[in-house]
Amino acid sequence: MQMTESRRVKMDNVIYANFGSKQRVSTPDDRTQVINKSRHKQFSPAGTRTVMLTEKNADSGRRSRGEQYYRNGNVTGMTVLEGRVECTVAGSQNEPFVTTVTFPYRSSEKLREAYAAIADTPNGLRLVRDGHLTSSMLDHLVGSPDESIYFDCTCPDRSLVCKHAVASAYHVAEKMTANPGLILDIRGQGMAGLEALIRTYHTKVETEPEDNDSFWNGRELPALPDPKIAPAIDDSDINYLHKALRMVSYTSLEQLRAVSDIEDMYEILVANHPDNQQVYEEEDTD
Structure with a gap:
């Protein structure tokens, strides 16, 4: 009896049947498009x-x-x-x-x-x-x-x-x-x-419709804010100082020391200012 060759597709030792066609992303550009597509969806x-x-x-x-x-x-x-x-x-x-x-x-x-x-x-x-x-x-x-x-x-x-x-x-x-x-x-x-x-x-x-007089002459301006006065080094963003010193510091420890030195120098300069000296003298008198 003559054996008939199977019509199923063979590849190496694996028989591929009823698995459907294989789809691959052929190029790096295609893979990037697939990643970006899924990324924007999420x-x-x-x-x-x-x-x-x-x-x-x-x-x-x-x-x-x-x-x-x-x-x-x-x-x-x-x-x-x-x-x-x-x-x-x-x-x-x-x-x-x-x-x-x-x-x-x-x-x-x-x-x-x-x-x-x-x-x-x-x-x-x-x-x-x-x-x-x-x-x-x-x-x-x-x-x-x-x-x-x-x-x-x-x-x-x-x-x-x-x-x-x-x-x-x-x-x-x-x-x-x-x-x-x-x-x-x-x-x-x-x-x-x-x-x-x-x-x-x-x-x-709804409650303050624009009238003709307020359109031409304007309305009363709100009171100006009274901002809280704070030292410059406390009022600024310390992260930017760390970022600047990182460019000239070899280690994180040197960076932290530099920031600490700057803070100490600032305190000395502020303390020696005539206005602050007067405040300190008044506090000592009290």
């Missing part, structure tokens, strides 16, 4: 904008390693501050690195304009609550495409955006997607505060 508009403003200043190697750090769960903690976020990232050393994610600066006036624009947008509050920020809202709250997010990391890498910064940006983007109000917390307002502002804004518009 984040909200605010998260996507955060990643975009980060990766524009990072090279491909740090982008790739930072994304891998994020996916491996190396970002172990996050603290929200006004205008910035601090992330703890486990790296190659025993102690984790601390990465500060600083969003583009917005003055109080600019933020009020942003909140007023949200109030004037149809269903603006619901869009923010659901995370569906418009392009204009993203420009005001996160940052416009021509701006950058700035990073300060305790790692030895002196580049503008290290792999820990990329991982931190991905982590912040994930949290923004899960909690759309996070960007408002970063801007010092919060979702509850925004809702109260919008209610006040609509009430003010």
Whole structure:
């Protein structure tokens, strides 16, 4: 009896039958498109904008390693501050690195304009609550495409955006997607505060219609603020001083010593100022 050869496809010792056709990503460019496609799907508009403003200043190697750090769960903690976020990232050393994610600066006036624009947008509050920020809202709250997010990391890498910064940006983007109000917390307002502002804004518009006299002559200006006077070194951002000294310090210990010396010199200069000497003399007399 003559044996008939099987029509099933064979490859090495494996018989491929009823598995369907195999699909492969043939080139590195194709693989990049697949990764980017899945990446943009997982984040909200605010998260996507955060990643975009980060990766524009990072090279491909740090982008790739930072994304891998994020996916491996190396970002172990996050603290929200006004205008910035601090992330703890486990790296190659025993102690984790601390990465500060600083969003583009917005003055109080600019933020009020942003909140007023949200109030004037149809269903603006619901869009923010659901995370569906418009392009204009993203420009005001996160940052416009021509701006950058700035990073300060305790790692030895002196580049503008290290792999820990990329991982931190991905982590912040994930949290923004899960909690759309996070960007408002970063801007010092919060979702509850925004809702109260919008209610006040609509009430003010309804109860204070513009009349002819106020249009031409204006209204009474509000009282000027009475800002609290604080020492310059306390009122400034100490992170920028650390960042500047890192460029001329060989070790983190030297950097900390330099900052401490600057603080001591500042205290001596302030103490020797005639105005302060008079205050000290009055305190001694009392």
